Amino acid sequence: MDQKNPKPITYRNFDSAYFVKNLNENILMLRTVLDNTMDLNIMPVRIDSIDCAVITIEGMVSTSAMAELIFRPLTELDGSGQTPQTIMDFLCTGCLMSNERILISDLGQAARLLFSGFALIIVDSTACAAAFGIQGYEKKAISSPMMENNVMGSQEAFTEVVRTNISLIRRRIKHPSLRFEMMQIGELSNTDVCLVYIRGRTDEKMVARLRSDLKKIKLDCILGTGYIMPFIESDSPRLLFSQVGFTERPDMLCENIIRGRIGILIDGNPFCLICPYLFSQNFASADDAASKTYFTFFMKLIRYIAFFLATAFPGIYLAAVNYDPEMLNAQLLSNLSASEKTTMLPLFSETLIIMLLLEVMREASIRLPRAVGAAMSIAGGLIIGDAAVKSGLISSPLLIIVGITATASYVLPSINQQMSTLRIMFILAGGFAGFFGITACALMTAANICSADMMGIAYTSPIAPFIKGQAADVFARMTFEQMQDKKTTINDFS
Amino acid sequence: MNTISEYSLAAVLLVIKLFTLSMYVPVDGENPVITAVIFTIMSLIKLCTLIPLFYCAKKQGGYAALSGRFKAFGCIFFALGAAGLAAAVSDLLSTAIESVYPDRYTKFSITLIFFFICAYIASMGIKGFSRCSAGALFVILPLMLFVFYQMRGALLNDRLNFYADRPLPLINQTVKNLLEYTVDYFIFFGLLPYLKGSPSRAAGIYICADIIIVLLVLLTSASVMGSFWDNSGYIFFALSFSTFGSVIDRSDGIYLAISSGAAIICGSALLIVLKDSLNFFNGAKDKNILLISAAALTAICVFADNLQLSSQRLITPICLFSAAVLFIISCISAVRIKRIDVMKNERTAQS
Known part of the structure; x- marks a missing residue:
């Protein structure tokens, strides 16, 4: 066995190293491989004059499980005339120390199991180790979802483990x-x-x-x-x-x-x-x-409208006011004109600046500690909002547009990155090229979305390509009777 | 290979048809009812001319439904036609936008942006492009209907009649004029190799929808415009003029957006055809060829504009010539394939 091992064994080549029939040498190899790390615990045990060692990583195993499942059976073995091989057989097949028991012979696997919260038992004169899963590290408890909140249904979210x-x-x-x-x-x-x-x-x-x-x-x-x-x-x-x-x-x-x-x-x-x-x-x-089908349809419609408002609305507003003001109602136009007269910047610059500020505030609200959340609201709402209008930095109608856009963007948090990018793109397109720019930007975005294909399934399925009978899920949801009859899977979309 | 369905192809062609309709310039004294009838007859002739192509596509399944011997020849004319038409589309759009917003846009900037966007959309592949076109159709059609709905108060149904002072010269002029708006026919031919299903079915769907949409647009426009048709430029301006700006002017931004969107789809389709034709000569699939084509077309358009050449006048004969050559090649190819089949059958029978 010894001949197989590379010399010297280090943490770089431990994957090709194996246990030998000498306990001290095995411990030394493990210490070398793990670079004598501080959290490596090696506990020598003697059973019927045979040297053994229980090896764990500190903080990764449950001490109570270790006492109950490892030490107690081992101490019971003492005085019963064991040989190294019978101890190893007992560990592997003769007792129920843990539901995860693995007999290993290479150091690579030993190291990986140790770091996953296993305890290793090495017996002198055997070229292997028995690994027992007795994980007991600290972990976050199962909590409520942070991003995908709901009213009815389960309140459990995944944890880190x-x-x-x-x-x-x-x-x-x-x-x-x-x-x-x-x-x-x-x-x-x-x-x-x-x-x-x-x-x-x-x-x-x-x-x-x-x-x-x-x-x-x-x-x-x-x-x-x-x-x-x-x-x-x-x-x-x-x-x-x-x-x-x-x-x-x-x-x-x-x-x-x-x-x-x-x-x-x-x-x-x-x-x-x-x-x-x-x-x-x-x-x-x-x-x-959990909702009625008609209400799901309504809510999905609201989400699609929110997507449109969060991405294209400021750009369209800019294009309409700057390039085609005749599209707007005369009363609205005169109000807009009056409020724009009080500002010092052109509408395009105003929109761009306020949208960038919105992104800054959003980023701040995500990163800041909860304790200063109220201060952030005051800074954002009062100082940047009210004071900016009064000082003539931005116009009031634009502030309303920003408010609508920001609110709409919170409806779909999972595609927030894309909505922010698209919003800026539409503002640039509408500001530089009016409705021509908006159309061009919309088409480029649509082409980008439509070209996506993963494992033969179009990203825009079941609308483009249109798949009969599946489109209901896009705008509402299938009824449970339909679900029961159809048993639709993603493979039906290919 | 990426393929598209019959419905996708029809959707692409209908968007392109909407673009040509929005840019349609009627002839002096045109009777829209006669135009609509001529258009319907021309569509049926178009369907007949497509029959040899369907035959080739079914037999060959190769690029542009041409056999190997004619492939290089076909590709040259495809490239010529596609480049010429793309330049014409760009010219039409940039002229329209420049005339609406003379103080904001120049033809150069519009041409540059137009080809850049077309190249980007074409780079998304035929599937991305066709799905995007289908989506655009569902946005464009309701908007068009909205524009027409706004004109409901200005309908002059009594103007819809067959009367013409000099019918034959009018028919002659109208046919010539309509021939200049057949970009969709060329693109149908160009996109056939990507078709997954039956070409004849695709043509059937497309031509039926085409006739319905064109008749709707032509007759609605005609019923609004009535005798003001003479004073028209693009249909859009004619509508605006004939309703004294009371309704359509408030929708001009939307109308122009529709035209721009359809023009971009049209330009992208032409760039896809152009790219594949050029790739045939290039041997390998060169991704940069799209950008090179777009840049070259921009340069041509800007050059033609600076020389005060009306690119449309120059390009129309090139495109018509290309289309005619492609048509002849496909007919010869169809006959040749038929002959080879017969000979094969005879040999099999003899053996």
């Missing part, structure tokens, strides 16, 4: 076809990434493609959803909207995977990626299923 998230999904879909595939991504971080899908509902080719995309990632660490998304949607990197959605709600994820989509859970992140994601899904909410 991938295994807890798996249990949240399993609790909702109690069927053997629900499948989880765990993999480690990130050369240094070895982050647990879990594919979630329902066998029979999801296209196997889609799963294979996603699996291979994920395995190709060679980043040092995966610290969030943003690290993975570009690799999944590598077919169309120039697109404005993302074809990979995300949710923090287990119920929303379950709805999506039941419809044949694939979820990606990332350890350390309370959001789950969903792919393929459609444009119309950005306008869906968790409450849609």
Whole structure:
């Protein structure tokens, strides 16, 4: 066994190193591989004159579970005439120390398991180690969703721990076809990434493609959803909207995977990626299923209008006032003209400045500590709003436009980045080229959205290409009777 | 290869037709009812001329429905026609916008922006482009209907009649005029290789919808304009003039936006055809060829404008010539394919 190991063993080549039949040497190798890290705990134990060691990483294991599940069975073995091999057999098959038991022989896996909260038991004169899952690290409790709030329905959101998230999904879909595939991504971080899908509902080719995309990632660490998304949607990197959605709600994820989509859970992140994601899904909410169909239609209409108001409204206002004032009502036009006379800047500059200020305030409101939230409201509402009008920096009608735009943009927080970008683009287009610019900008955006295609499914499905019988979900929602009869999956959209 | 459905193709062509309609300049003393009848007859002739193309497309399935022997030849004329038409579309649009906002735009800036946007949309691929066109159709059509709805008070139904002082010269003039607005026919031919379904079905859908839309627009315009038709320029200005600015003027921004949108779709379609024709000679699929084409077309348009040349006058013969050559090639190709088939069948029978 010894000949296999590279010399010297360091943290750079530990993946190809193996345990040997000498406890001290094994401990030394582990210390070397883990660079004698401060949080490495090695507890020597002697059972029937045979030296053993229990190795853990501080803070990653539950001390009570360790005492109950590891130390108690080990002490019971003492005085029963054991050999190293019988101890190892007992650890692996003879007792129930933990529901996760793995016999390992290489240092690479040993290190990974240690960092995942496993306890390793090494027995002298055996060239292997027994690993027991007794994780007990501190973690955030399951809380209410932060971004996808709803009135009726579940109030549970994902947490940072991938295994807890798996249990949240399993609790909702109690069927053997629900499948989880765990993999480690990130050369240094070895982050647990879990594919979630329902066998029979999801296209196997889609799963294979996603699996291979994920395995190709060679980043040092995966610290969030943003690290993975570009690799999944590598077919169309120039697109404005993302074809990979995300949710923090287990119920929303379950709805999506039941419809044949694939979820990606990332350890350390309370959001789950969903792919393929459609444009119309950005306008869906968790409450849609709880509402009457006609009301869902109304609410979706409101969301589409909000999208239009948040993106194109300031640009259209600018184009109408600057280029085609005859389109406006005479009374409104005279009011606008009167208020514009009191300002020192042209309308285009005014709009651009106030929209940039709006973005600054939004960014500040996201980043600032909650304690100073009230101060921020006063600064934004009174100082920038009221005082700017009184000082003649901006006109009152423009302030109303900004108010409408800002309010509308809060309706769809999941596409906030895109709406902010589009808003600025429409303002520039409307300011520089009037309605010609607005049309051009709208067409460019539409072409960008329409060209998106992921795994053979158009981002604008089921509207373009039009898929008969599926369009109801875009503007309202299918009735539960229809859902019962059709059992629609995303594969029907290809 | 990226493909589009019959409905997508029809949607693209209808948007282009709406552009040509919005830019339509009637001849002096034109009787719109006669124009509508002539247009319907021309559409049916168009359908007949497409039959050899359908045959080729079905048999060959290759680029522009041409056989390998004629492919290079066809591509040259496709490139010529597409470039010429794109320049003409740009010229039409820039003239219209410049005349509405003379103090704000110049033809140069509009041409530059127009080709840049067309190149961007064309770069999104045929699928992105066709879906975008279908979406645009659903925005443009209601807006057009809104504009016409605004004119409901000005309808002069008694003006709708077949009367003409000198019918034959009028028919002659009208046919010539209508021929200049057949950009959709060329684009239909150019986009055929991308078609997934049956070309004949696509043509059927397109021509039916085309006739309905054109008749609606022509007859509504005619019923509003009545005897003011003589004083017209573009249909849009004629409408504005004949209603004394009371209704249409408040919609001119929308109307111009519709025309611009349809023109951009039209320009993008032409750039897609041009790009693929040029890529045939280039061998590989060169992505930059779109930008190069757009830049070259901008330069041509600006150059023609600076030389005070009416590019439309120059381009129309080029496009008509290209279309005629393509038509002849496709007919020869159809006959040739038929002959090869017959010979194959004979050989099979003999063996």
